[in-house]
Structures are given as structure tokens and as C-alpha cells.
Amino acid sequence: MLEPLAQVQIQDRSGGEASCIADNGFCPSWIVDNYDRYVDPFVQHVFLTLASVAVGFAIAFALALLAHRHRWLIAPIVQVTGIMYTLPSIAVFFLLLPLTGRGNLTAIVALVAYSLLIIFRNITAGLDNVPGETKDAGRGMGLTERQLLWRVELPLALPEIMAGLRIATTTTVGLATLAFFAGAGGLGEQIFADITFKSNVVVAGGLAVVLAAMLDGSILLAQWAVTPWMRARTG
Amino acid sequence: MEAATLAFQDVTKRYAGQDEPAVDRLSLEVPAGDICVLVGPSGCGKTTAMRMVNRMIDITDGDILLDGSSVQQRKPAELRREIGYAIQQIGLFPHLTIADNIATVPKLLGWSRDRIRERVDELLALVQLDPAETRDRYPAQLSGGQRQRIGVARALAVDPPLMLMDEPFGAIDPINREKLQNEFLRLQHDIRKTIVFVTHDIDEAIKMGDRIAVLKKGGKLAQYASPAELLMYPADPFVEDFVGADRALKRLALQRVRDIDLWRPGLVRVGEPVAEARAKVADSDLPYPLLIDGDGKPLGWLSERALQGERVEQILRSGPEPIVELDDVLRDALSDLLQNEAQYGPVVDSRGEIAGVLSIEVIGHALKANPEDVPSGADALLGEA
Numbered sequence: 001m002l003e004p005l006a007q008v009q010i011q012d013r014s015g016g017e018a019s020c021i022a023d024n025g026f027c028p029s030w031i032v033d034n035y036d037r038y039v040d041p042f043v044q045h046v047f048l049t050l051a052s053v054a055v056g057f058a059i060a061f062a063l064a065l066l067a068h069r070h071r072w073l074i075a076p077i078v079q080v081t082g083i084m085y086t087l088p089s090i091a092v093f094f095l096l097l098p099l100t101g102r103g104n105l106t107a108i109v110a111l112v113a114y115s116l117l118i119i120f121r122n123i124t125a126g127l128d129n130v131p132g133e134t135k136d137a138g139r140g141m142g143l144t145e146r147q148l149l150w151r152v153e154l155p156l157a158l159p160e161i162m163a164g165l166r167i168a169t170t171t172t173v174g175l176a177t178l179a180f181f182a183g184a185g186g187l188g189e190q191i192f193a194d195i196t197f198k199s200n201v202v203v204a205g206g207l208a209v210v211l212a213a214m215l216d217g218s219i220l221l222a223q224w225a226v227t228p229w230m231r232a233r234t235g
Numbered sequence: 236m237e238a239a240t241l242a243f244q245d246v247t248k249r250y251a252g253q254d255e256p257a258v259d260r261l262s263l264e265v266p267a268g269d270i271c272v273l274v275g276p277s278g279c280g281k282t283t284a285m286r287m288v289n290r291m292i293d294i295t296d297g298d299i300l301l302d303g304s305s306v307q308q309r310k311p312a313e314l315r316r317e318i319g320y321a322i323q324q325i326g327l328f329p330h331l332t333i334a335d336n337i338a339t340v341p342k343l344l345g346w347s348r349d350r351i352r353e354r355v356d357e358l359l360a361l362v363q364l365d366p367a368e369t370r371d372r373y374p375a376q377l378s379g380g381q382r383q384r385i386g387v388a389r390a391l392a393v394d395p396p397l398m399l400m401d402e403p404f405g406a407i408d409p410i411n412r413e414k415l416q417n418e419f420l421r422l423q424h425d426i427r428k429t430i431v432f433v434t435h436d437i438d439e440a441i442k443m444g445d446r447i448a449v450l451k452k453g454g455k456l457a458q459y460a461s462p463a464e465l466l467m468y469p470a471d472p473f474v475e476d477f478v479g480a481d482r483a484l485k486r487l488a489l490q491r492v493r494d495i496d497l498w499r500p501g502l503v504r505v506g507e508p509v510a511e512a513r514a515k516v517a518d519s520d521l522p523y524p525l526l527i528d529g530d531g532k533p534l535g536w537l538s539e540r541a542l543q544g545e546r547v548e549q550i551l552r553s554g555p556e557p558i559v560e561l562d563d564v565l566r567d568a569l570s571d572l573l574q575n576e577a578q579y580g581p582v583v584d585s586r587g588e589i590a591g592v593l594s595i596e597v598i599g600h601a602l603k604a605n606p607e608d609v610p611s612g613a614d615a616l617l618g619e620a
Contacts, residue, residue, distance in 0.1 A: 133322060133324035134326045134328060135326075136324075137325070137326025138339075139291065140289060140322070141316065141389070142311075142315035142316035152328055227330070229330045232372070232376050
């Protein structure tokens with residue numbers, strides 16, 4: 001079953017300073033010479049993360065709206081997505097292999113399964129935290145349930161929904177470093193390709209950290225842009 | 236829109252699993268343009284009764300007629316858009332600007348942008364807020380009193396023929412509440428909506444209501460009457476207890492000094508012949524002459540010694556205090572008298588000119604007046620009885 005690992009045993013240390021490389025050290029000149037080998041895994045990592053979060057959000061959002069109408073659904077949904085959340089992702093990758101084969105699909109299915117609980121719980125909490133009097137006033141003025149949901153409840157739940165997205169996204173960036181076990185590549189493949197070589201680990205790992213920070217920052221920025229009322233101060 | 240009439244016909248609300256109905260065969264009619272206050276202790280079903288009008292709560296039995304047609308024939312969302320709705324917690328949408336909050340129902344009804352903008356500014360001015368300054372703010376940036384005004388403006392947005400108000404001033408501190416009540420009564424004087432107003436506070440009910448429905452536990456109507464009638468002739472011990480032991484005093488808040496027959500004093504100026512002055516006193520309702528200046532302003536009560544010579548001299552037995560105004564409500568005027576330990580005091584008009592004398596005896600007579608002659612709290616406030 002460890003067959004995927006076989007293909008990552010590539011050690012290409014051409015370029016850069018020979019002595020530094022021999023010491024497995026941190027060699028800036030090697031990094032400069034070999035930078036382009038990280039581009040494709042990085043792009044693949046971004047794709048895995050965004051695709052998983054997008055699909056995860058779509059499913060969790062649909063489930064949350066369903067559970068908002070039919071409250072009894074909340075407990076079973078939390079239980080099922082909770083189980084998905086606790087399963088070790090490496091195990092899921094291997095479990096899925098016979099079903100979905102090696103590649104992006106397996107990785108994305110596993111990452112989506114992992115993100116559902118976080119996003120679902122945040123959307124549900126956001127909707128539940130909308131003040132009762134706000135909903136009462138909305139209904140009393142003649143908003144239908146659908147209008148109330150889209151014009152009042154969801155906008156007011158945005159801060160919590162966005163918070164859920166941020167956690168899900170940064171977690172997925174981290175988990176996607178394991179996606180190469182499913183044959184989906186990503187920065188993890190680079191890290192494990194030469195895990196004793198500092199220069200390699202620092203760049204590949206560093207890119208994953210930078211990616212997480214960038215995506216987190218973009219969601220934060222988006223949240224800032226769509227919730228102007230949160231910035232309104234008295235005075 | 237023209238104010239609507241509202242009629243409860245044997246309206247009953249029963250919740251599953253409860254023996255006692257929340258509202259029990261409630262019947263009452265609210266004439267167009269009147270404020271009907273539903274008042275009672277908690278659990279008396281007053282809010283339930285109000286919420287059945289716009290179908291926020293379903294009617295179990297009986298019917299509610301808005302301008303003669305049953306609210307149960309209407310789609311709830313459409314019905315509610317025609318009925319203004321203001322609640323104690325206000326329920327402004329925190330994520331929308333004040334303008335967008337007020338525009339909620341106009342937008343649902345598909346008004347044009349220009350019409351909405353115009354209406355928003357008009358409403359802000361109506362509730363005494365500066366449109367330019369308020370329009371683009373968020374609810375969190377306003378004070379409680381300002382938010383309450385926005386709540387009222389939002390409820391008035393499409394000029395509904397009926398307004399439902401559930402303790403709209405309940406969460407405001409006493410000083411601002413009084414101010415908002417007065418403001419609202421002035422506003423109502425201009426817009427003349429039919430209003431169902433829920434409160435647990437009998438003083439607010441007396442002040443705001445043209446008609447007051449007192450409900451008791453189990454959602455039963457104990458009495459439906461004008462404020463004065465309620466205070467003078469409570470229908471049963473429950474109402475008597477609910478309006479309070481000071482109901483006679485409360486009635487004084489419904490009348491102004493100008494509404495009652497004042498005593499006529501003998502008015503005397505310095506330098507007037509004493510004989511003339513004595514004749515005036517003999518013709519007046521008081522044994523003492525009241526000295527006034529050239530403009531008719533009271534200076535004080537003359538001493539007997541002032542009338543010893545040929546001409547009236549300025550020798551006072553006491554100053555004119557307390558001076559009450561024609562526009563004072565009787566309760567405040569009585570309080571002035573008691574505070575000054577006086578049996579009576581001169582009454583002046585808005586220019587300060589003497590108009591008569593108010594005494595504790597006169598107030599006593601006013602309390603015996605026919606309730607039909609006693610105005611409502613709003614009329615007393617606006618001084619137009």
C-alpha cells in the first residue's frame with residue numbers, strides 16, 4: 001500500500017553550492033537555482049485547497065439551509081460530519097483508493113469530508129445567533145421566510161460563516177500536504193521528496209504556510225468588505 | 236392611506252396542551268384614527284391579541300376585521316406589509332443603514348428608488364432626526380431613543396392604515412420615554428392612524444389611549460373604555476386595583492387648567508380708588524384682592540392695610556406664588572399648590588396675563604365632572620379639548 005511513496009524518492013540536488021548541499025543545509029543559492037520546481041506543486045496545492053473548500057462550502061451550505069428549516073436534522077448532520085472530521089485523512093485517502101482511484105478526486109473527496117463539520121457548524125451557529133427580535137420585526141413587516149433568510153439571516157450570519165471558511169481553508173492547506181498519498185501531488189510531495197534536505201523542506205513547507213496565510217488574509221479582507229456594519233462605531 | 240377600522244369579534248386563542256385560552260372571546264372595536272391601548276398584567280394575552288391582527292399568531296376562533304374584511308382571508312406576508320409593526324426591542328436590521336431599514340417595506344412593494352429616497356427623508360424629518368446626518372448610519376451608531384424613532388419611522392414607511400405597537404417605549408429610560416410619548420402623540424395628531432398599542436403600564440395607557448382595553452389573566456376583557464371613564468368607573472375590583480388607588484390623581488393628568496371653571500379674583504392696581512377695589516372684591520369668588528401690574532401680571536395678594544387709605548397701596552400679605560399656567564395639566568398645578576402650601580394660586584395665560592384663580596376646591600369639582608367631558612391623554616397633551 002505504500003506504493004505511492006516509491007515515486008517520491010527522487011533526489012535531485014543539482015545546482016547551488018556543493019558543500020552546503022552535502023550538509024543538507026539551508027542553501028539560498030540552491031533555492032534560487034531550483035525555484036521553478038516548486039511552481040507546479042504550489043499551483044496544484046492551491047487548486048486542491050480551493051476546490052475542496054468550494055465543494056465543501058457548497059455541500060455544507062446546502063445542509064445548513066436544510067437544517068435551518070428542519071431543525072431535527074442538525075444533530076444527525078453534526079454526527080455524520082463529525083465522524084468524517086475525526087477520521088485520519090491518510091486513512092481516508094487509502095480507503096478511497098479502490099473507489100475513486102489515484103488522483104485529484106480522491107484527495108478532494110477526503111478534504112471535503114474533513115471540512116464539512118467546520119463549515120456546517122459555523123453557518124448553523126451564525127443563523128442561530130441572529131437576534132429573535134430582528135427576525136420578528138422582519139416577519140412582522142411582511143418578509144417571507146425566503147426573503148428573511150437571504151436578506152436578513154444570512155447577511156447577519158456572514159461573520160461566523162466567514163470565520164468557518166477561514167478555519168476550513170487553513171486546515172485544508174495543511175491537510176493537502178498529505179494529498180500526494182492519494183497521488184494528487186501538491187507541496188507535500190515536494191516536502192517528502194527530500195525530507196532530510198533543509199533547503200527543500202523550508203521552501204516547500206514555507207510555501208504551504210505562505211499559502212495558508214494568503215488565503216486566510218483574502219477571506220478576512222472579503223469579510224471586511226462585505227460586513228461594513230461591523231465597522232460602524234458609535235459617534 | 237386612510238386610517239382603518241379594526242374589530243375583534245369573539246377572538247379566541249388556544250394553545251395546544253393548555254387548558255386556559257391565552258385570549259378568551261375578545262370583542263372590541265377600534266374607530267379609525269384612534270389609539271386603542273391593550274393593557275394588563277403579564278400573561279393577560281395582550282401581546283397575543285395584538286399579534287393575531289397581522290397573523291403573526293393564528294386565530295383559533297372568532298375573527299378580526301380590518302376595514303370590515305377578515306384578516307384571515309389575506310396572505311400573511313401581504314397583510315403585514317399593510318400594517319405598521321413596531322416592537323419593544325425595535326428589531327432594526329443591524330447590517331442595513333438607517334435608510335435601508337426604513338425602506339424595507341417600500342422595497343418589498345417595489346417602489347422606485349427616487350420615491351423611496353424621498354420617503355425616507357420625509358420620515359426621518361417626521362421623527363425629528365436630521366436626514367442628511369442619519370440616513371447612511373448603521374443602527375449601532377444611534378442612541379436608544381434614536382433607534383426607537385427609526386423603528387416608528389420604519390413602521391410608518393408605506394403610510395399604513397393601521398399600526399401595531401408592542402411596548403414601543405418600554406426599553407427607554409423614563410425621561411426619554413416621556414419625550415418620545417409626547418412626540419408620538421404630536422405625530423399621531425398629524426397622521427391620525429388607527430393604532431393598537433400594547434403596554435403593561437397603566438400610566439402609559441392613560442396617557443396614550445383614546446380607548447383602553449384592560450385585560451386580565453386568561454385573556455379576558457375586563458373593561459373597554461375611555462381613560463376618564465376607566466378611572467372614574469372601574470368595571471370591577473380587578474380594574475379598580477389595576478388602575479391603582481391614585482386613580483383620582485391620575486385623572487388630573489387628563490385635564491388642563493384651561494378645561495375647568497376657575498375662580499374670578501378681584502383684580503386691583505396700585506393707585507386705584509379703594510372703594511372701587513372693595514366693590515371688585517365683593518363681586519369676586521375670593522375675599523382678597525389680587526394686585527396686578529400694568530400688563531395684567533399678578534404681583535401678589537393685597538393686605539387689608541393696603542385698603543385703609545383713599546387709594547390702593549402696595550402692601551402685600553403674600554406674593555403671587557404659586558403661579559400656574561392655563562396649559563398646565565391639573566396634576567402639575569395641584570402639585571404646585573401643595574408644594575407652596577397654598578389653597579389657591581393665580582392662573583396666567585401664555586403671555587403671563589392673569590386668567591383666573593385655581594384652588595384646591597376647584598380641582599375637587601373637576602374630579603366630579605362627567606367622563607364625557609374629560610379629554611383623552613393625547614388631547615390633554617396637545618391642549619385642544
